[in-house]
Amino acid sequence: MLAFYKIIHFKLLIVVCFVLLQHAVVAQQRPIFSQYMFNGLVLNPAYAGNQPQLSISLLHRDQWVNVDGAPKTSSLIAHSALKDRPIGLGLLVSRDKIGVHDDYSIYGSYAYKLNIGVGTLSLGLQAGFNYMVSDFTKLSTFNPDDPLFYGSVSRFSPNFGTGAFFNNRNTYAGISVPYLINNKVYDKEDVISEAREARYYFVTGGHVFQLSPAVKIKPSALIRVQEGQPIGMDINTNVFLQDVLNIGASYRSNDSVILLFELLLNKNMSIGYAYDHTLSRIRQYTDGTHEFMLTYRKALGKGPCHAYF
Template sequence: MKEVKNIFVTIHFILFPLLGLCQQTPQFSQYMYNTISINPAYAGSREIMVINVLNRNQWVGIEGAPVTQTLSAHTSIPKSNLGVGLSVINDKLGFERMTYVYSDISYKIDLDAYDEYKLTFGIKAGFRKYSLDDELLNDPLYNNDPELANVDYKWDPNFGVGLYFRGDSFYLGLSAPKIFRYKNNTEYFSLDRMTYFLNGGYLLDVDRHIKIKPAFIVKYTDGAPISVDISSMMLINENLWIGANYRLGDSLGALLNFKLTEGFSVGYAYDYITSNLNYATAGSHELMLNYEFEFPKPRCTCKNLYN
């Protein structure tokens, strides 16, 4: 048994730092509902309180594959152009774990007299902590390894910036959620690299029962290939969203979001892997809960493009 574990740890040291180049910032199939985690300018854009919880199990069947949980909330500040947000991300890849805690503040500018076009600037500030799984640290085969002893477990500060442009039926965002670049004190473990995001979407009213909203997100991490996601969802009777998404060269997926009660919805995404990992995994699963709290007096007449 120890021999098998020894082989797995060796493979982890060789393979997962390479996978980590693509996993620097966690990826989500339901990215349109979790924009606050990557773009601080999104804070308060709905002018209501939004709370989002998400869990993603990537590449199910591959031991040590990424597992990610997020908790986020954001709202506008009454009688001001300011928005605030908070996000916590826990990302596990192999024996490595990244924890991010960030706060967000945004400032909105109305670009026309009809309150149709808005440009928002945002700043994200917080900390990240790198750690290793207790199973590895407590294993007598490795707990005396000097490389493990050199891993830095302190909380490192970081900040990010973002822009968010919104019209009555579309949005476009550009952000860099992590400006500082950190390297751990050992050659084995992955480097925290700067990542850029460009995302956008459009809401099309087909009739009073059906709406269509295509969306995209482009992610670029220093030293890694560009990641491109394209999705399209259909809203039926203001209650049920169904759709599909495609991650270029990686996966083809299905999206589902259902409004359980007024303000509360649940979402699910499944990714069928089309890359070379297809033979080893049953795909990726993502579950999301979303809660919206409206203020006593509605302060936003804009369409609900995305949560």
């Protein structure tokens, strides 16, 4: 009876995800992180509970230092597997500040996992909302009566998304469309705008190679497809030393070169840092981007808390 329940449950998730992926809607642009390979929930709801542990991360990203009004993002990323059940739950809470705009978001994730012999296949759903507040009184404008830039406005934007994630001991791959609804970019009385947020598709993958008992290396990649824009790609390499120190480097196409590290402080705690060296024309105005991460992990059973992805 339990096996029958699992099959029906999984098939229902497949149908729902397929319908969502086929639905002709457009999702909004989201912050880009450099340490996403260890916080996969920011890209894919199916990542929730990918390891038998509770994981809570605090992440802050200060983009394009020295550029006035540049993005600053703070996030809480939490997810866990349910003990003895093929289910993962996740929570993503974020504040993204860009210029006079403050964008607050809360999203919950649900993933159902199925053992397919060679690994685990998860299908995930997420739902939540963004609440954006734009205070145009902070701007200095040539025309104080310009209807585009006066007063303060707010906008509530619900959204939902889906994804699939496969992993085993050494390999992972995923595909996701985490935000599907094409909410308006600008919504203000007496102003007409047809601008819509663009949908993102994410494809990720990586493999861990053990070079020696003390050294492991993990090449990985992320393909980022945004409707109406060129395809973007991240190519990453991480080296794990004694399962205590992780040193990595990434190339983000036409954007930046990234150096990062993660240090395991004890059984449960780790800290991480990433520096993005900007390659685009904006590099002459900025000292790059800094990203800080603090993570707590607690195993739900036997085995280490540290995960390679």
